[in-house]
Amino acid sequence: MKIVTEVKNHLYKNTKALCHFIYENEKPYWINEIHGRVGNTIKQIISNTEWKEGEIRIIETHGLILAEKVILIGLGLRKNLNSEKIRESTGKITREIQKMKLPEYTIVLPKESQEFARSIVEGAELSMYNFDKYKINQKITPILCILIHDKKINDIIIKTQKINNGVIFARDIANLPPNDCAPAKMAKFAKSIATSTLKCRVLTKDYLEKKKFNGIISVGMGSKNEPRLIVLEYNIKKNDRPIVVVGKAVTFDTGGISLKPSDKLDEMKFDKCGGCVVLGIMKAVSELKLPISLVGIIPSVENMPGGNSYRPGDIIKMYNEKMVEIINTDAEGRLILSDAISYGETKYSPKAIIDFATLTGACITALGTNVAGFTTNNDDFATKFKESSKRCNEEIWQLPLNNDYMDMIKSDVADIKNTGPKGAAGTITAAAFLFHSINKNTPWIHVDIAGTSWIQPSTKFRSYNSKGATGFGVRLTIDYLTNN
Ligand code: BES
Ligand code: MN
Ligand code: ZN
Secondary structure (H helix, E strand, O other): OOEEEEOOOHHHOOOOEEEEEEOOOOOOOOHHHOOHHHHHHHHHHHHHOOOOOOOEEEEEOOOOOOOOEEEEEEOOOHHHOOHHHHHHHHHHHHHHHHHOOOOEEEEEOOOOOOHHHHHHHHHHHHHOOOOOOOOOOOOOOOEEEEEOOOOOHHHHHHHHHHHHHHHHHHHHHHOOOOOOOOHHHHHHHHHHOOOOOEEEEEEOHHHHHHOOOHHHHHHHOOOOOOOEEEEEEEOOOOOOOOEEEEEOEEEEEOOOOOOOOOOOHHHHHHHHHHHHHHHHHHHHHHHHOOOOOEEEEEEEEEEOOOOOOOOOOOEEEOOOOOEEEOOOOOOOHHHHHHHHHHHHHHHHOOOEEEEEEOOOHHHHHHHOOOOEEEEEOOHHHHHHHHHHHHHHOOOEEEOOOOHHHHHOOEOOOOOEEOOOOOOOOHHHHHHHHHHOOOOOOOOEEEEEOOOOOEOOOOOOOOOOOOOOEOOOOHHHHHHHHHHO
């Protein structure tokens, strides 16, 4: 989306729609600046409206000021304002603009806080996202002009657009149908963002076999589409301890031999969302040129039933040499992630590891579809991560992880098994499995994004999310990486 800024009095702005935020129980500072008939109408409407959060009024000016329309939107009480309200109401305005098919609109940045510029840009660009690659009629996106007071704001706007590009990149890939996005395609997208500071390596099946990435190899065996392990290195220097982000990219999860029922099976195209989030993070970090070193690791497979599939009962020696008994081939995510996490920890000796995965249906049962579940081995890391989550309103909730849960995945015939007891803390036993791949006590956060990665019937409506993938995790991680 094209976004421009201007330092200008709003009454002299020539635009199709001039948009203002208004607080409940307050007269806007500019109310006495507008005169004439349109001024009276606006004054009346302002007085007769409560301006609860999201209340919107569209007023025709009939040429009495330069703007053709004035759009007013309520924010609720000033003391309750937060960035989410600005993001949400900007999205709402922007959707109205698109409905009216206006080519451009103007939003007046409230004087009070710079933080709002970021939220406005997020609300505008992310609400306009639309997955229409496979449609003939594609909607047009209006141009946004933001009226600012200080040129310094431009920098915030440009940075936010780079982060949004990461979110949109993640959404665009996540939304692809499984016949158009197998593991090799994931690798292609990773290569497409490579630059001189962002190096991309793609490990293919023969190499993975040779190096005994048996978690990834086993899950990938049932599919004609061969697995990949994608590694993106940003700004890696010798003896530097980077942060490693890992993302599950199962391009389609049928469950394998432990076949899933057909109900909502199409949604399992979204089982690559963790990997897509990592791609979005890497793209944004490299465009922002953040002064950090970061590695993105994406194990990508297709989980299919077939003559060559791995089976329940199999025992696999993982990359980290632990022996795993397969109970259910539908618990595939933890197998590919475990290899990727072990590889990341041994190869890079990272400062910290974060992984994103649409790992368990149990996470939806526990927390619903607006909040992601997370587990950690390091509470200080978690505290900082939670602060980022608050700031960008990508909600997460911590689940416990202790030795009792570790015991639940002990196997009679191998070191561990790939599922815990049925119906008992499925999200945590999955995390307990992943925890086995952390062997050097590296601070680690695992985020289960099964509920938050795409819009499901129970998902709360947010104007800046549209049908399909949300890109959940990109803004959160970029916030963490920029503020710590
Ligand atoms: N990708 C699924 C988890 C999932 C299911 C995410 C529904 C979003 C919506 C994962 O691979 C899986 O199948 N997990 C199993 C684990 C079970 C076999 C222990 C599950 O959640 O049922
Ligand atoms: Mn599965
Ligand atoms: Zn899966």
